[in-house]
Amino acid sequence: MSRELDTGQQGNQSGSSSEPQKQEQKEYQEFAGKYRPKPKLFTNCLKAFIIGGLICVLGQLLQMMYIQWFGFKPDHAGDPTVATLIFLACLLTGLGVYDNIGQWAGAGSAVPVTGFANSIASAALEHYTEGYVLGVGGNMFKLAGSVIVWGTVSAFVVGVIRTVITMLT
Amino acid sequence: MANKRIGQRTFSFNGEVRVIASAAVGGPKEGEGLLQKELDHIYPDNYAGQDSWEKAEQKMMEDAVDHAVKKASLSNDQVDLFLAGDLLNQNISASFTARTHQIPLMGMFGACSASMLTLTTGAVLVEAGFCNTAVVAASSHNCTAERQYRYPTEYGGQKPDTAQWTVTGSGAAILGKKGSGPRVRFATIGKVVDMGLKNPFDMGSAMAPAAVDTIEAHFKDTGREPKDYDLIVTGDLASVGHPIASQLLAERGYDMGKNFRDCGLMIYTEDQQSFAGGSGCASSALVTYSHLIDEMKRGNLSRLMIVATGALMNPVSYQQGESIPCVAHAVTLEMD
Numbered sequence: 001m002s003r004e005l006d007t008g009q010q011g012n013q014s015g016s017s018s019e020p021q022k023q024e025q026k027e028y029q030e031f032a033g034k035y036r037p038k039p040k041l042f043t044n045c046l047k048a049f050i051i052g053g054l055i056c057v058l059g060q061l062l063q064m065m066y067i068q069w070f071g072f073k074p075d076h077a078g079d080p081t082v083a084t085l086i087f088l089a090c091l092l093t094g095l096g097v098y099d100n101i102g103q104w105a106g107a108g109s110a111v112p113v114t115g116f117a118n119s120i121a122s123a124a125l126e127h128y129t130e131g132y133v134l135g136v137g138g139n140m141f142k143l144a145g146s147v148i149v150w151g152t153v154s155a156f157v158v159g160v161i162r163t164v165i166t167m168l169t
Numbered sequence: 170m171a172n173k174r175i176g177q178r179t180f181s182f183n184g185e186v187r188v189i190a191s192a193a194v195g196g197p198k199e200g201e202g203l204l205q206k207e208l209d210h211i212y213p214d215n216y217a218g219q220d221s222w223e224k225a226e227q228k229m230m231e232d233a234v235d236h237a238v239k240k241a242s243l244s245n246d247q248v249d250l251f252l253a254g255d256l257l258n259q260n261i262s263a264s265f266t267a268r269t270h271q272i273p274l275m276g277m278f279g280a281c282s283a284s285m286l287t288l289t290t291g292a293v294l295v296e297a298g299f300c301n302t303a304v305v306a307a308s309s310h311n312c313t314a315e316r317q318y319r320y321p322t323e324y325g326g327q328k329p330d331t332a333q334w335t336v337t338g339s340g341a342a343i344l345g346k347k348g349s350g351p352r353v354r355f356a357t358i359g360k361v362v363d364m365g366l367k368n369p370f371d372m373g374s375a376m377a378p379a380a381v382d383t384i385e386a387h388f389k390d391t392g393r394e395p396k397d398y399d400l401i402v403t404g405d406l407a408s409v410g411h412p413i414a415s416q417l418l419a420e421r422g423y424d425m426g427k428n429f430r431d432c433g434l435m436i437y438t439e440d441q442q443s444f445a446g447g448s449g450c451a452s453s454a455l456v457t458y459s460h461l462i463d464e465m466k467r468g469n470l471s472r473l474m475i476v477a478t479g480a481l482m483n484p485v486s487y488q489q490g491e492s493i494p495c496v497a498h499a500v501t502l503e504m505d
Contacts, residue, residue, distance in 0.1 A: 022365070028364045029365060032366070032374035035412055035413050035416075036331050036371065036409055037329075037331065037409070039329060093325075094323075096323060098323060098325045099322070099324060099325045102325020103325070103327055105327075109325055110327070115325060118323070118324065118325045121323070122320070122321035122322070122323035122324040123324070125321065125323055126322060126323070129223075142321075
């Protein structure tokens with residue numbers, strides 16, 4: 001009974017607006033949209049391509065270095081390469097540089113493993129004033145946790161699909 | 170008793186309450202900006218000698234209050250009441266400052282409208298005689314606000330051009346019936362306006378309608394017009410929200426002209442990366458309690474209206490898909 005009253009008078013969201021108000025909101029949002037600077041899609045893509053590409057080139061050079069000079073086998077050289085990139089990203093985060101790179105490069109520095117490292121290092125830094133256990137430990141994966149969870153879930157789903165397809169063919 | 174309320178929501182003061190003194194302190198970026206000569210203190214870094222940003226924000230509010238009390242030639246125990254607001258959870262900057270200064274506290278939350286919310290309430294209490302002297306203050310800190318509302322400060326996510334830069338610093342003012350400072354003349358209290366915007370990286374266009382609503386109410390209640398003021402400033406609408414507010418007011422018949430500005434655009438130079446402009450409680454507090462009050466005292470401004478705008482969401486509400494409700498409170502100051 002009370003539920004009916006709730007939905008009847010208030011709609012499904014607390015504090016949500018009546019129909020004429022919604023219309024007014026919609027009109028305003030369209031109007032305000034004209035004042036917003038347009039996202040520079042092309043420039044942003046170009047910057048992301050350049051920086052993302054450079055990070056990959058660096059990774060490639062590191063990998064070759066590990067193979068040439070440190071005697072890693074090609075299929076194992078990826079591990080120290082990733083570790084080095086992560087180290088560099090964390091260092092740049094700690095020095096307060098990575099966020100500036102990120103603002104310029106956008107997805108270019110966010111998508112590679114360096115971006116993932118930055119999301120963990122920045123959260124750890126941010127919360128260290130709250131202590132090592134609940135602060136650093138509890139918040140380190142605040143942003144990266146979502147990537148880990150949904151990365152694992154999608155890997156599982158893709159794995160199932162692959163298995164089913166292999167079984168059928 | 171004379172009716173002190175005029176129109177729908179404007180308080181009319183009798184002119185006895187004055188801003189006896191005011192002070193503002195800012196972080197390093199603010200110190201390199203447009204207010205550098207007018208701030209009472211500029212900190213060399215965002216930590217202000219403390220070991221956390223939260224403590225730094227508190228230190229800034231303490232210092233702003235100290236400077237203001239000193240400029241009014243008073244001591245803390247001669248101030249009857251402390252009204253303060255900030256952006257942090259449970260208003261800790263205000264409460265912790267009151268713990269240090271031992272002035273009776275009324276903590277207030279109005280998001281970035283805290284500066285004018287506390288100024289209005291302080292002026293009401295002084296005029297009514299509940300206190301002789303009150304100190305009002307507001308603070309914000311770029312790093313504490315980023316951490317609370319958005320991402321870790323060192324996170325390399327790209328922000329859009331509509332984002333704003335939370336101002337680091339604090340402003341404070343002493344209200345009383347003595348001296349020769351600007352008089353508090355009117356205060357128009359804002360309604361909460363929500364136009365359904367949900368993007369926390371575009372607060373300017375969310376808050377503009379609230380500012381417009383309050384400014385329009387002020388003109389209707391007082392019978393005044395834009396040209397009655399030497400300057401009307403909004404708190405932190407920045408380069409996206411301010412032209413929107415200007416246009417909306419024009420559509421409602423108020424030509425704001427050149428004397429309509431925004432505090433968020435009066436802090437940083439164009440070379441300083443601040444996206445659309447400054448935001449936060451300190452935006453209106455820094456500009457009002459340093460530059461604008463100084464200009465009034467220098468005789469360059471005689472009638473001023475400050476419309477402090479605030480976005481009343483919290484991180485949970487916008488993640489749950491709620492839109493951003495906004496409010497704006499206006500105060501007018503007049504020099505003799």
